[in-house]
Amino acid sequence: MGEVQQSAGARAPDSRALQRARRGRRWREALTGYLFILPAVTILAVFHFFPILYALLLSLYEFSFPRGLIPLPEWFVGAQNYDRLLHDRVFGQAFANTVWYAVGTILAGLSISLGLALLLERIVRGRTAFRTIYFLPYVTSLVVAGTVWQWIFRAPDGSGPGGLANALLQTLGLGPLRWLEEPRGLFQLIFAPSGPAWPGWAQGPSLALVTIIALAVWSVLGFNTIVFLAGLTNIPRELYDAARVDGATGGQLFRHITWPLLTPTTYFLLIVSTIGAFQSFTPVFSTSVPVGSGGPQNTTTVLTLYFYKAAFSYQNLGLGYASAIAIVLFVLILALTILQVRFLSRRVNY
Amino acid sequence: MRIVETRARTQTSRPDRPAGSLTGDRAQWPVYLALSAGALVVVFPFVWMLITSLKTLEEASGYPTGTAFWRVFIPSWQFGNYIEAWNAAPFGRYFLNTVLVALAVTACVLVTSTLAGYAFAAIPFPGKNAIFILILATMMIPHEAGYIPNFVIVKTLGWYNQYPALIIPWTASAFNIFLLRQFFASVPADLWESAQLDGASRLRYLFQIGVPLARPALITAGLFSFVGSWNSLLWPLIVIQDPQMQVVQVGLTNFVSADRPTDWHLLMAASAFTALPIIAIYMVAQRYFVEGIARSGIRG
Numbered sequence: 001m002g003e004v005q006q007s008a009g010a011r012a013p014d015s016r017a018l019q020r021a022r023r024g025r026r027w028r029e030a031l032t033g034y035l036f037i038l039p040a041v042t043i044l045a046v047f048h049f050f051p052i053l054y055a056l057l058l059s060l061y062e063f064s065f066p067r068g069l070i071p072l073p074e075w076f077v078g079a080q081n082y083d084r085l086l087h088d089r090v091f092g093q094a095f096a097n098t099v100w101y102a103v104g105t106i107l108a109g110l111s112i113s114l115g116l117a118l119l120l121e122r123i124v125r126g127r128t129a130f131r132t133i134y135f136l137p138y139v140t141s142l143v144v145a146g147t148v149w150q151w152i153f154r155a156p157d158g159s160g161p162g163g164l165a166n167a168l169l170q171t172l173g174l175g176p177l178r179w180l181e182e183p184r185g186l187f188q189l190i191f192a193p194s195g196p197a198w199p200g201w202a203q204g205p206s207l208a209l210v211t212i213i214a215l216a217v218w219s220v221l222g223f224n225t226i227v228f229l230a231g232l233t234n235i236p237r238e239l240y241d242a243a244r245v246d247g248a249t250g251g252q253l254f255r256h257i258t259w260p261l262l263t264p265t266t267y268f269l270l271i272v273s274t275i276g277a278f279q280s281f282t283p284v285f286s287t288s289v290p291v292g293s294g295g296p297q298n299t300t301t302v303l304t305l306y307f308y309k310a311a312f313s314y315q316n317l318g319l320g321y322a323s324a325i326a327i328v329l330f331v332l333i334l335a336l337t338i339l340q341v342r343f344l345s346r347r348v349n350y
Numbered sequence: 351m352r353i354v355e356t357r358a359r360t361q362t363s364r365p366d367r368p369a370g371s372l373t374g375d376r377a378q379w380p381v382y383l384a385l386s387a388g389a390l391v392v393v394f395p396f397v398w399m400l401i402t403s404l405k406t407l408e409e410a411s412g413y414p415t416g417t418a419f420w421r422v423f424i425p426s427w428q429f430g431n432y433i434e435a436w437n438a439a440p441f442g443r444y445f446l447n448t449v450l451v452a453l454a455v456t457a458c459v460l461v462t463s464t465l466a467g468y469a470f471a472a473i474p475f476p477g478k479n480a481i482f483i484l485i486l487a488t489m490m491i492p493h494e495a496g497y498i499p500n501f502v503i504v505k506t507l508g509w510y511n512q513y514p515a516l517i518i519p520w521t522a523s524a525f526n527i528f529l530l531r532q533f534f535a536s537v538p539a540d541l542w543e544s545a546q547l548d549g550a551s552r553l554r555y556l557f558q559i560g561v562p563l564a565r566p567a568l569i570t571a572g573l574f575s576f577v578g579s580w581n582s583l584l585w586p587l588i589v590i591q592d593p594q595m596q597v598v599q600v601g602l603t604n605f606v607s608a609d610r611p612t613d614w615h616l617l618m619a620a621s622a623f624t625a626l627p628i629i630a631i632y633m634v635a636q637r638y639f640v641e642g643i644a645r646s647g648i649r650g
Contacts (some may be wrong), residue, residue, distance in 0.1 A: 026474070032552050033475030040466035041481065043522035047503075048488045051496030058498060066502040116388060119381050126382070132636050133389045136396075139632045139639065141581045143599045144625040148399045151614055164398060167422060218392065223643060230644035279492040282583045286603060304494050311498055312588055319498055326495040337490055 052330060059324035066319065081324035091325070093298050094306040100205035101284075101302050102277035104213040105220075109273055110266070112217065113224030118258075120225065121232045131229070135222030142219060146286025149215050153179035180287055182207035183299045206299035215283045220276065224269055231265030232258070263348045271340055278333050280304065303329045396625075401425050403432070403618035410615045428615065435605075435619040443594055444601040451516045451597065452579040458521035459575045460568060466522075467530025468556050472542060482531075489524045497588055504589055515589040516597070520579065526571040529642070533567040534560065570642030573635055577628055598624050 014022075059082070061075040085091050116134065120127055137145065154163030155178040166176035182189075185203025192198065205213070239257050248256070281304040288300055301309070303325060311322035402410050404425035436442070469475075470482050500519055509515040537560070545555045561568070586597045596604075602624050605617060632639060 029473060029552075030475035033469045033473035033478065036465040036469035036473065036552070037481065040462040040522040040527055041485070043462065043519070044485060044488055044524060047500055047519035048491060048496060048524075049484070051499035051503075052491055054499035054502075055495055058502075066505055069502060069506050116385070119385050119388075122381050123378060123385070126385075130385050130389060131640055132633075134392055135636065135640055135643075136629070136632065137392060139577050139581075139628055140396075141599055141602075141625050141628065143581075143583055143602050144399075144621040145395065147602065147617060147621050148395045151402065151618065152395065152398060164422065218395070221392065226640055226643050275490060275492075279494065281494065282581075285583065304492070307494050307497075308584065319502075323498050326492070326498065329492055330495040333490060333492055 052327075055323045055326050055330075058320055059327050060320070062318050062320040064318055071320075075320070077320065081318075081321045084321060085324055085328065090298055090301065091306065094301045094303050097205070097209060097299060098278060098302040098304075100209060101213060101216075101280070102274065104205060104210065105216045105277045105280070106270070106273045108213065109217045109220050109224055110269060113221050114228050114266075116221070116225045117228030117232055120229050131222075131226060134225050137219045138222045140219070142215075142282040143286045145215060145219060146283055149211065149287050150180060153211050155179055155181040177207065179211050180208045180300075186210050208300045212284055212287050212300055215287060216277070216280060219283065220273070224273070227269055228262070228265060231262050235261045267340075267344055267348045270344070271337060274336055274340065275333055278303070278329065278336070281308065303332075399618050399621055402615060403622050404428050405431075405615050407613060407615050410618075431615050431619040432623060435616040436623070438613075438616060438620070439601055439605055440593060440596075441598070441601060441620070441623075444596055444598040447513075447516075447595060448580055448598040451513060452576050454513075454517045455520045455579045456572050456575040458517070459523050459526055460572055462522045463526035463530050463571060464556070464561065464564070464568065466527045468534045468560055470527070470531045471534035472537075472539070473552065485524050485527060489528075494584070497585065500585075501588055509589070511590055511592045511595050513595070516586055519585075523571075523575065526575065529571050530564065530567055532645075533564050537563060566638065567642075569635070570638045573631070573638055574642065577631070580628055 058071060060078055061071040062077045062081065063071060063075045120130060152164045154166070156162040156166060156176045162176055163179070165179060169176055183206050185198070185206055187204035188195075188198050189207055197203070235258065239261075240253060243253055243257060280302065284300055284302050284305050285308070288305070307322050307325045307329065310317040310325055311319055401423060402425070404427050406426060406428055409426060466485075470478060504510055504515045504519075507514075509518070541559060542555055545559060550558070581599060582597075583599045583603070586600050587603075590596050590600070593601075593604075602620060605620055
């Protein structure tokens, strides 16, 4: 209860001894604070923070095997790796693929889960059961999921139509698709399947990439839905009741109450989804046919996969070059996040 | 229609009562129907995986035209596939490695995150906010960007193909520090003050009072840590070459990309038992997963 008296404001000035004792205690407290955060900060600094700077350094060199922490001076090539990147067609394609992949994953992921959350919000009984089911893919190994995806979407080979998806198409009287092995773009397939090939970008993401997007959306659906649901249940009911008294229709309720009050949640999910989409490796890796290859004509090679291939696969384009790819990826994610924070935080209502 | 700043989180929020309708108080069965359809789609890959794992190779590979479509869903219950798949690669060893690594990582993460999370929430020290923001910033860094430097570090330290390479870099987690800080920030300061009057040090307070209070948050953090470690692929792929030290996710990918034509029935069986432990844990503790996520999302 001493606190109450102190905050009243009227205090006698402290003696020197008291001040020194207080300062001493504060230093000891601060020391405790530093000690407490030391293990975590050390690990994060050494293995997560410092590596970015180190990767930047390594990207200025060219080498295949590390020989100690300091790259040998004769390996130094300056900005040559970045120059190589600009002229690397596969890199350009990987960049485009990554953008398609991110756009697809984010748009589909957020809209579908918002829909699910809106539905879940309207029921009470069974909500937990549905939540449990929808969240299951999130904890499932993406290697397992990717493998099953490969199995379901197997392309036709000599012995038959392929996987379950094609078997289903066959039963409906449609022809089989090559799914994960199909390099042609989505838009081309929808609008001009047997016509001449459209120019690069116009074709859109390859069917193979779209199949992988479906996998990615499937796996994060539960996460997004649960976050949206939490945001929805935080909107006070009185607002809806009051609006309905004024005669608002469902669409108006959504546009003027639900959506604006959901913006903090949407903002959070947008940022998290963007970072996740650009960092995504495992689904792409485990669904490439054959595994880890990068897909038909490199159409499923995203930047993370290209990074892996450059550094660790038989292609071995050099660890310095791979570091440059990683740096580009990092800068890209950083820039997007900063852009989102700058331009979208203003439109968020609390 | 101006919706004014009615401060949200009031007592009358009552999250259990649905908004009653964004479209009007109509029947609920269409909602249940749509949700059930969605649930079926979500669950289907698991079901298909299990069905295939119980077929023979011929059954799994063929869709002879002329047979009814629904017949593909009836397997011939080849439970022996699981034994065969288990023996086809050193899965026992893979599981041992994976469990060891995941437990070690989880234990360490819990310790480091609790200490740091509490300190950020409750102990005043200069530079606290700046350091915290830097820690949060590391969540934006794509892991891949650090993999080559970490690879070099690991090789230099002689940890290549050893457990430390799999464990040490992951013993701290910005996300879990954030999670625990949020929790400790909600603990009233009087608790510490009265403990302090009783002569407790920060450490004793943390372990005797803070930690028991934080059990739900700790369970959530521990679960996410464990699952994250179990499901990780790229890093183990990079730092482990020796099959005896390999983890189960990489073991599964090796299974797929072997040169012989794929034995899909065995592969599905292997996928099933690889995914099973985490799914089992999830089923038991799903409340902690889901509520942990919901809570972190609201704060935004």
